Amino acid sequence: MDVRFKVGADAISLDETGLKFDINDFDAWAVEAALQLREKNAGSEVTAISLGPDVVQETIRKALSMGADRGVQLKADKVPFDGLAIATALAAELKTGGYDLILFGKMSPDSSNGVVGPMTAELLALPCVTAISSLAIEGGKGTAKRELEGAQEIVEFQLPAVLTVDEGLNTARYPSLKGIMAAKKKPLDVKPAQLPTPQVTVRKLELPPERKAGRIIGEGATAVPELIRLLQSEAKVL
Amino acid sequence: MANVFAFVESRGSELRKVGLEAVTAARTLADDSGGGEVHAMVLGPTGIAGKAQQIAQYGADVMLVVEHADLANYSPEVATATAAERIKAGGYRGAIFSTSAQGRDLAPRVAARLGVSVVTDVLSFEVDGEAIIVRHPINIGKVIATLAISGKPAVIAMRPNVISPAQNAKAGRVENVPPAIDPKSARVIVKETKQGTSGKLDLAEAPVVIAGGRGLKVAENFKLVEELAAAFGNAAVGATRAVTDDGWRPHSDQIGQTGRLVSPELYIAVGISGAVQHLAGMRTSKTIVAINKDKDAPIFKIADYGLVGDVFEIIPALTAAVREAKKHH
Amino acid sequence: MATDFYDIDSALSEEERAVRDTIRAFVDEEVLPIIGDCYIEGRFPKELVPKMAELGMFGANLPEEYGCAGLNNVSYGLIMQELERGDSGVRSFASVQGALVMYPIFAFGSEEQKRHYLPKMASGEIIGCFGLTEPDYGSNPSGMITRAREQKDGSWVLNGAKMWITNGSTAQVAIVWAKTGDEKSDKSIRGFVVPTDAPGFSAKDQKGKLSLRASDTSELVLQDVKVPATALLPKSGGIKSPLMCLTQARYGIAWGAMGAAMACYEEALAYAGNRVMFGRPIGGFQLQQQRLADMLTELVKGQLLALHVGRLKDAGTFLPQQVSLAKRNNVSVATDIAREARRLLGANGILAEYASMRHMANLESVYTYEGTHDIHTLILGQAVTGLSAFEN
Numbered sequence: 014m015d016v017r018f019k020v021g022a023d024a025i026s027l028d029e030t031g032l033k034f035d036i037n038d039f040d041a042w043a044v045e046a047a048l049q050l051r052e053k054n055a056g057s058e059v060t061a062i063s064l065g066p067d068v069v070q071e072t073i074r075k076a077l078s079m080g081a082d083r084g085v086q087l088k089a090d091k092v093p094f095d096g097l098a099i100a101t102a103l104a105a106e107l108k109t110g111g112y113d114l115i116l117f118g119k120m121s122p123d124s125s126n127g128v129v130g131p132m133t134a135e136l137l138a139l140p141c142v143t144a145i146s147s148l149a150i151e152g153g154k155g156t157a158k159r160e161l162e163g164a165q166e167i168v169e170f171q172l173p174a175v176l177t178v179d180e181g182l183n184t185a186r187y188p189s190l191k192g193i194m195a196a197k198k199k200p201l202d203v204k205p206a207q208l209p210t211p212q213v214t215v216r217k218l219e220l221p222p223e224r225k226a227g228r229i230i231g232e233g234a235t236a237v238p239e240l241i242r243l244l245q246s247e248a249k250v251l
Numbered sequence: 252m253a254n255v256f257a258f259v260e261s262r263g264s265e266l267r268k269v270g271l272e273a274v275t276a277a278r279t280l281a282d283d284s285g286g287g288e289v290h291a292m293v294l295g296p297t298g299i300a301g302k303a304q305q306i307a308q309y310g311a312d313v314m315l316v317v318e319h320a321d322l323a324n325y326s327p328e329v330a331t332a333t334a335a336e337r338i339k340a341g342g343y344r345g346a347i348f349s350t351s352a353q354g355r356d357l358a359p360r361v362a363a364r365l366g367v368s369v370v371t372d373v374l375s376f377e378v379d380g381e382a383i384i385v386r387h388p389i390n391i392g393k394v395i396a397t398l399a400i401s402g403k404p405a406v407i408a409m410r411p412n413v414i415s416p417a418q419n420a421k422a423g424r425v426e427n428v429p430p431a432i433d434p435k436s437a438r439v440i441v442k443e444t445k446q447g448t449s450g451k452l453d454l455a456e457a458p459v460v461i462a463g464g465r466g467l468k469v470a471e472n473f474k475l476v477e478e479l480a481a482a483f484g485n486a487a488v489g490a491t492r493a494v495t496d497d498g499w500r501p502h503s504d505q506i507g508q509t510g511r512l513v514s515p516e517l518y519i520a521v522g523i524s525g526a527v528q529h530l531a532g533m534r535t536s537k538t539i540v541a542i543n544k545d546k547d548a549p550i551f552k553i554a555d556y557g558l559v560g561d562v563f564e565i566i567p568a569l570t571a572a573v574r575e576a577k578k579h580h
Numbered sequence: 581m582a583t584d585f586y587d588i589d590s591a592l593s594e595e596e597r598a599v600r601d602t603i604r605a606f607v608d609e610e611v612l613p614i615i616g617d618c619y620i621e622g623r624f625p626k627e628l629v630p631k632m633a634e635l636g637m638f639g640a641n642l643p644e645e646y647g648c649a650g651l652n653n654v655s656y657g658l659i660m661q662e663l664e665r666g667d668s669g670v671r672s673f674a675s676v677q678g679a680l681v682m683y684p685i686f687a688f689g690s691e692e693q694k695r696h697y698l699p700k701m702a703s704g705e706i707i708g709c710f711g712l713t714e715p716d717y718g719s720n721p722s723g724m725i726t727r728a729r730e731q732k733d734g735s736w737v738l739n740g741a742k743m744w745i746t747n748g749s750t751a752q753v754a755i756v757w758a759k760t761g762d763e764k765s766d767k768s769i770r771g772f773v774v775p776t777d778a779p780g781f782s783a784k785d786q787k788g789k790l791s792l793r794a795s796d797t798s799e800l801v802l803q804d805v806k807v808p809a810t811a812l813l814p815k816s817g818g819i820k821s822p823l824m825c826l827t828q829a830r831y832g833i834a835w836g837a838m839g840a841a842m843a844c845y846e847e848a849l850a851y852a853g854n855r856v857m858f859g860r861p862i863g864g865f866q867l868q869q870q871r872l873a874d875m876l877t878e879l880v881k882g883q884l885l886a887l888h889v890g891r892l893k894d895a896g897t898f899l900p901q902q903v904s905l906a907k908r909n910n911v912s913v914a915t916d917i918a919r920e921a922r923r924l925l926g927a928n929g930i931l932a933e934y935a936s937m938r939h940m941a942n943l944e945s946v947y948t949y950e951g952t953h954d955i956h957t958l959i960l961g962q963a964v965t966g967l968s969a970f971e972n
Contacts, residue, residue: 015527097368128359135363140438143356160503161352162453170439181502190636190649193598212368212402233560234568248538250517547854
């Protein structure tokens with residue numbers, strides 16, 4: 014679905030009228046990875062944590078309905094753009110959790126910044142591997158693959174660790190109907206987010222300029238010479 | 252007057268183009284901040300020092316060379332510790348990285364260690380008194396945010412290919428910097444960097460990107476796209492999520508909302524219908540050409556030039572025409 | 581996310597929206613890519629059944645203690661809506677399994693029957709079918725001639741034929757309704773859980789369908805089929821029993837029809853935005869806008885109708901006649917919406933690549949089954965006048 018965004022009257026936030034919020038793909042793959050690890054390691058527990066206003070409870074409950082055991086909402090009126098602020102609040106919560114693995118999606122489409130995972134890892138002084146597309150955990154150690162530009166890294170790391178998840182790691186399961194019912198009964202703690210003053214603030218939001226309308230220049234191979242001519246003379250890219 | 256730090260990405264013993272973009276950006280920031288030095292750090296195995304002099308060509312006054320036998324592969328913990336230590340000691344106004352896979356891994360860690368924030372995928376920056384103002388696309392590029400960074404240093408990761416490495420030769424003295432931690436002691440170790448089968452040019456760097464989709468019918472037909480890319484000589488080959496999900500092409504070739512965002516001079520979409528998911532990844536390309544047999548395919552709404560017809564007829568004809576056109580230059 | 585012109589989402593609970601979203605994702609990813617081909621081949625995509633069961637779609641509004649999801653009726657309706665956005669044949673499978681097989685066992689069965697069958701039916705391990713309609717007794721099930729004669733040892737022998745039975749040829753059990761006493765009276769009708777591998781029981785697919793092709797539709801023949809006393813649904817009795825099952829199914833169909841209508845409307849809307857003729861998208865021409873406006877209006881009305889009857893059902897205050905009104909209206913307007921969408925799509929609209937004509941053809945079956953449109957007309961007529969127009 015092609016969402017059209019509108020900038021709000023204050024010019025520094027989006028107009029949220031009519032916008033529906035949902036878990037993003039990267040986070041869904043991270044939840045799936047956690048659930049698969051729990052299935053392989055009896056006695057494990059998966060906690061789903063999100064920072065933001067009450068609407069994030071629905072996203073946490075989506076994770077619960079997929080199978081996570083409990084949820085935590087770090088409540089904040091607005092999610093700041095500043096990744097360090099978010100990471101600071103998350104680290105404060107995660108510090109005492111005794112987690113063996115902390116999984117993030119590689120990037121949130123909203124901020125499109127992709128920094129909260131590795132920043133949280135730094136604040137917790139934990140090993141971190143970002144953008145993993147494959148994962149194996151054995152006896153306190155892990156192996157992961159990362160996609161680079163035209164290459165792949167094979168990485169080994171120790172637990173406890175922070176991982177951020179990229180596409181290709183898995184396919185997120187649908188919440189089953191029983192899972193949706195069960196989610197209502199699972200604990201979801203709400204705590205205030207301890208957000209520091211942000212160091213990055215929004216000065217302005219604007220929509221990118223619309224592309225000029227294009228045209229169909231012809232049909233079949235006979236249109237190729239015209240295309241070449243346009244690429245050379247008009248677009249000047251050839 | 253302020254000095255600016257630049258991180259020059261390398262792979263093995265080779266510098267990457269995005270690393271030189273970071274140096275050029277740092278040079279601009281230093282000049283805009285009343286003049287100052289650019290200090291560029293590069294890590295690598297034995298022999299990387301020999302490459303360091305190149306960096307001076309792009310405006311670096313000092314090259315901070317971290318050469319160590321155990322740095323044949325990227326080491327996130329060594330790079331983080333060494334860069335952060337130096338940045339802290341150096342009192343830099345800004346620290347510029349690239350928004351490459353490595354830059355996305357490194358820049359946030361360094362920033363967190365320094366107690367400052369970071370903005371990635373930066374399109375442009377300018378100095379505004381004590382703040383540095385950057386433009387950064389949010390919501391997968393549907394909205395452009397202008398952000399003010401108040402922390403010092405301002406940690407910025409540039410979008411690849413928006414800055415062209417510019418010749419600006421400086422004397423460039425080399426400073427050898429030891430790794431801040433023993434590479435063998437790192438808790439995260441890259442065991443191997445496997446070079447892929449795709450060509451040398453990366454999707455984010457190539458001036459021309461040719462992407463194939465379901466309209467190619469089977470994986471083998473990607474050969475047509477590769478031949479067209481070869482005819483251009485400066486093109487990289489991309490793919491839609493549909494064909495990467497089906498395993499025709501590696502995930503790293505996927506252009507789209509959950510894949511790579513590219514912004515080449517010329518983007519040619521072959522047999523791609525134009526799902527919203529895909530458009531998100533290439534919508535900012537300067538010129539878009541679409542070739543599809545369905546004249547109502549949504550891709551034609553975004554294409555500057557559309558050709559309707561059989562891709563198996565059109566692409567070979569286009570390949571031959573491009574070869575011919577290139578010959579006369 | 582789809583059209584929600586009246587923000588009906590705001591009238592749904594988070595849980596109901598989550599149910600809707602999960603079934604929608606399943607349909608988008610697993611049903612839509614194959615269903616056009618299945619329809620042309622005349623094949624029900626049986627391979628989807630385990631996944632549907634795993635998600636909890638069968639008997640979703642029956643209690644958790646029997647292995648079911650324990651959802652409310654609005655959620656059940658949303659499941660039917662989303663399945664039928666995919667195809668009426670797929671939704672029919674779920675309707676039969678849940679409302680016409682699991683429900684009668686739940687409502688009329690012994691505790692033992694419930695505990696034996698319901699969890700296995702929820703998991704898809706046992707597929708069932710519902711044998712009420714006969715070759716000569718469709719709109720008038722009270723006239724059925726299938727007979728069940730009690731034997732001295734308490735077992736029963738069944739004889740008769742049933743027709744237009746969804747899942748008939750793939751089911752392991754059939755809920756067969758038969759007269760146990762006076763042929764002329766419907767008071768002796770009772771329900772039996774008949775294993776389809778019982779000697780004398782046969783099922784044969786009906787061929788040559790031009791509607792509901794992605795669905796198994798069969799004839800059942802029972803020739804001296806012997807079943808033990810434990811096969812009888814003890815609490816069943818009279819025509820009321822199968823009618824109660826039909827009410828459950830009809831409720832789901834009122835939602836399902838809107839799902840098909842949504843799929844057609846959205847397909848037409850998208851097409852109208854892309855298809856260029858006379859130099860601009862056809863969505864800019866007045867006649868197409870009128871089509872779209874009319875479709876949208878009926879869609880919104882139908883959705884609100886289904887939602888309200890769902891809330892009444894959840895409150896326990898609903899009447900079967902209210903379900904009749906919703907089924908009658910929603911299926912009728914859905915057939916119109918599908919046809920208009922088909923027309924807006926022009927020549928492309930006759931291809932299986934587009935969903936509208938498949939929905940249009942399917943909805944003709946939905947118009948006819950579970951009480952034809954005309955029968956529901958008479959049900960409503962009787963409800964408001966007190967006078968029966970059914971027979972002399």
